[in-house]
Amino acid sequence: MTVKWIGKRMMLGVLVLFIVSFLSFFIMHASPGSSATAYYGGNAQTLTAAEKERISKAFALDRPLPVQYGAWLKQAVQGNLGMSAGVGRPVASILGERLPNTLLLFGVSMFFIIIGSIWLGMTAGMRPGSLLDRGLSAFSIASSSIPAFWLGILFIYLFAVTLGVLPSSGTGSLGGDGGFVDKMKHLIMPASVVVLTHVGLYARFLQESVKAELGSYYVMAARANGVMEREIRRGVLRNAFIPYLNYLGVTIPSFFGGSVIVESLFAWSGLGQLLVRSVMVKDYPLLMGGIMLTGLIVVISLFVIDVLMYMLDPKLRKGELGG
Amino acid sequence: MLEAIGLSVKINGIPVVKDSSFFIPEGKITAVIGESGSGKSMTVAALLRMLPVDAQAYGEICFMGTDLLKATDEEMAVLRKRKFFTIFQDALNSFNPSVKMDRQLYAFSAGRVGDDQDSFQKKMKAILGKLNLSSEILNQYPFELSGGMLQRCMIACALYVKPALLIADEPTSALDKVVQKEFLKWLRLLNESGTTVLIITHDLDVVADAADEMIVMRKGEIVETGAVADILARPTHEYTKRLLDSRF
Amino acid sequence: MKSRKRLIFWCSLLGLILAMTIFSDLLATQPVNEMDLDSVYSPPGEGHLLGTDHLGRDVFSRLVQGGKVTLAVAGLSVALSFVIGVIYGGISGYAGGWTDSVMMRILEALISIPSLIFVLAFQAVMQGGMWGMTFIIGVTGWFTTARIIRSEFIRLKDAEYVKMAKMFGTPVWSILTGHLLRNSLPPLLVVTIFNLAGAVFIEVSLSFLGIGIPPSIPSWGNMLYNAQNDLLIGAWWIGVFPGLLIFLTILSINFIGEALKKSGRGRFHA
């Protein structure tokens, strides 16, 4: 049962990646213009004829688009995403350099969002009518209505320009040989912007699902029979957590999309910044690779969330919902 | 054992139970009958002190010397834990869907009395056996069991704790006839072991089958009270008569 | 009662912003692109209500005109995604069976891709103007709409009155629009309203990054493109006003959406 379930989820992940690659490939190559130059673009001069020949052959550049896609797919599966047109190095190695930074920002902000929203959401949901309960939904709507980049600009102005306590941008300062503390200092602002603009949303969702659970039938039955409040809460939280996780899964893609903007604003040298840049310079191989990697990260995150839900929700485990 | 004097319940100012007085004798099975909307469920909610937030109860409900409407939350909690046991209509939803039965049954029974796991396992398995339930259900989740089985689990808990007053709100309406009969049998068994039972129903068969005393409610008012045999034989109120007629 | 009052408040705030942008031609004190290098970076005050920017353009005039662009792009793209979503979700929900499951698998996959990624892919190719942007936001924003429509259609398909209509031989077309679509409107409205907020977000974000609407067209996002620079120079008014207006717009849209969601609760299965 379990193996089958995991297999099914993985298949979905593969399907997602396939659709992503298919769509973005055709979107990008539908435009007129030589796709050959798109593969080595600015490096045309530095590449030898033999190298050009090799690239052209590997990616079937002289063949019709569907064949090219097939060739690209075949290369991509083998880890060869082509050469970046702008930077002139293999796409895979550029992505590899950027990945840790993105994962760091993504991981740290996700961590604080989850911790923060669980704490806020539970506390508020468990105390209906309290100040926190009433305030949270307003805070949530307000904070999620602020464009992240605008908050970021204000932060930079406040903390970097006026107070001078934090570095304005970048991934690490120079000469400070990029130690851990230094990196964290650079991480504070982008991560806080991401956390502040998202934590309310998730907290509110949890709060509402806790409230919905508290109003449910089994809670009434348990209360009427004097079951200990602690025991009731345990059950409520567990149940409220399942839709919360689901929501997390549903919103991870847009959350990830949002971090693109934050990365660019803070010159955080991660995937998001890379994606924006490759759009500007029309570096298709790099953009394509970046999109695929982003898709992969999202797919993996969704898989992790699915597994968590699977562990938490016995109905899913017992196959009641049919997957 | 329990007496309501001039009990009224208002929801947002609109009365749903009007100035009702009734008495539940100790050691008997008393049935409250009425169609939906008659106020019977609100009456139960009032005496459990579990009214919805926008509802308000007035009057007096005396249970073993305390006025339930004036009792503190702590006193009420103690009463619910020590003296009452309540079975609700929807057995399927009376249990937390994502917690295994043994944990939940423990909370509903041994947890109230203060027994440890060992004695719970021993005693509960015995009771389940009596109720024709396999002890394997302890390792299952509520959604894996049928409504009848779950209702029997509730009875099992009641049998375990032997409460002073058992309140059953439409316990059989979701069950088919055969299971219903079975359920009422266990109810009587419980009554014989000394528990006063208050059963709320819209089904006259249930009343005739199980109850000693009955209270007929209609549109928030009590229209008739008395021994089941008396009322069934000689209904005085128009509504009761109609109720009896529709039975056949 | 209280919530009703709140709804009216947010609706009138949004209405005010809308009116301001619709009548921008009347309100604007200067042509949007009129540059006056004699008064670069003048602070809010006389002559220029909200000051001027780095080319001496009037911030207030650009703000109201820019709002028109931003809201038009957002509004039209949401209309587009509404249409696509309704068609896709409608077919999937009404057809059911095999078609439905294939379409849903695809939709599920699409939903799990950050839509910003698609916007970027499109933008790399098109780098179009206002209409291009509208198109891009529209074609990448219909996923939730489709999902809602599908679940509503599935729910309503088996409703008594639909069965009746079928029995009486009402044409499919009229069942679809008259019964199914009309009855799916409340949840659809809610999701569309949230989509609107999302579309504003995407426009301002992309334009802020410099890959959205061409800089010569004033939009709220474009006005913020230089804001970081201006803030550093001390010209706070250039960044603060458009930002504030974006915030208020999205805020009121969100509050209205929340209120509608609450009033239709139980029917909303998003």
Add this chain to the structure above:
Amino acid sequence: MDKRKIILVLISMLLLVAVAGCGKKAAPAAKENSLIYASESEFDGLNPILEETNVDALLFRGLFRFDENNEPKADIAESFDMSDDKLTYTFKLREDIRFHDGEPLTADDVIFTIESVLDDKNASFLKSDFLEVESLKKIDDYEFELKLKRPFTPILDKLTLPILPKHAFAGVEMRTADFNSHPIGAGPYEFDRWDRGNSLTLKAYEHFHGTKPSIAKVIFKFIPDSNVRALQLASGEVDIALLDPVQVGELEKRNHVKIYNIDTADYRGILFNMQNDLWQDVRVRQAFSYAIDRKQIVKGILKGFGEEAYSPLQKHAFHNEDIETYSYDIKQAGKLLDEAGWKLADDGFRYKDGQKLSFTITAPASDAVRVNMANYVAEGYKSIGADVKVAALDWSAITIEETDAFMIGWGSPYDADHHTYILFHSEESSLTGSGYNYGSYSNEKVDALLEKGRLSMDEQERQASYMAFQEELANDPAFAFIAYVNAVYGIHGNIEGVKERTLGHHGSGFLWNVEEWKWNDR
């Protein structure tokens, strides 16, 4: 009202946490003896004959080197002799010079470098500088002979050419050599580390033949956004940054920043791409030159840090004041367009043969000044009935040869030949040659005058050629010159030793004597 308070409290709590959390960590790091330069762009490679970067001056040295007055002075060359016919030069090299890898710098290296520049396979942008070289002959390890085809005075200027180590290219093609990312030179700083996308670190070269550098490391941090550069200068994350004029006022208020407002030969103008038929008629180009309000641009966009431009040699000794300066004249512009057949229609735009007078000015998005100029000019062109759009694109997305018009920036403080021949000579078209004539500008008279200017040995004669060249260029404009832009650098106030000189385009050359700089507190 309650809610608002809660939100306020929540937000301020979060902010407090954020501030408290970082307050401790934000303590200033130990001051290192390094210099961080906010570089406007990253380089593709560091081979100085393939690409010009502002790192060249640090990594490499040539036979000659420009001094404070932009005059070439002997550097690696110890002495030289010139034959009477001015065709043969004999150079003696210093014998104590070693490349960063320890190998001695010999005549072989010099000859190799010049030959590489001339080798078409390498497509060096410097090729036109050495076209007059007839032959190179090694006499011994530290002496060689250079023969010219014709007398060519600027040759000493050209020999500021950075010298490459021959041994580093043994058996490899120069275009793809590893050298390009791990350069070896004989300059005051040697290559240390290149963190692609972030920074390039150079460290002091202890065996440098000139003044030993005092600052241990020079780091080029790639920050394309001028705003970020200014921010980081303000916050102390970088030590030197080229500023946009509008940023100066605010940064001057910072105590630790010293502002250098340096005169440059760096002009901005609109390049007319002659590939576009629109520009074939000279009257159209003249009209668009007239319709630029340069005074306002200098005042509003440059904030006074610059001056109006009309000639590429305006900052040069051979500067010609009597040419057409195209001072702002809408009427004249309109008249010229009328004559050229572009008639004003009812919609306020001009048409000719049913075609609208319309084109796009492309500008690099990262250069705010150019974008602002383009926007301002484009808006102003409406008044003469032209529909002009602005495309602000990333540098790497720009192919100048494919634009209608480009917001160009050029200029050289050195010999008059520098940045004129390579820009305006028809053989230097970037389409057919390796020069910088991006607009394929072609004018026989200009070609002849430029050739004469570069070959003539007589100073007077040269001056006359360049004066005439300026006049001809003004009458048949390749660019609509807009303004010379001062290089305004913000530098950390504790740096000493900065020597100002007229700088080249993009303020390049500011670091020319960096080995003499030092921190007075480190």
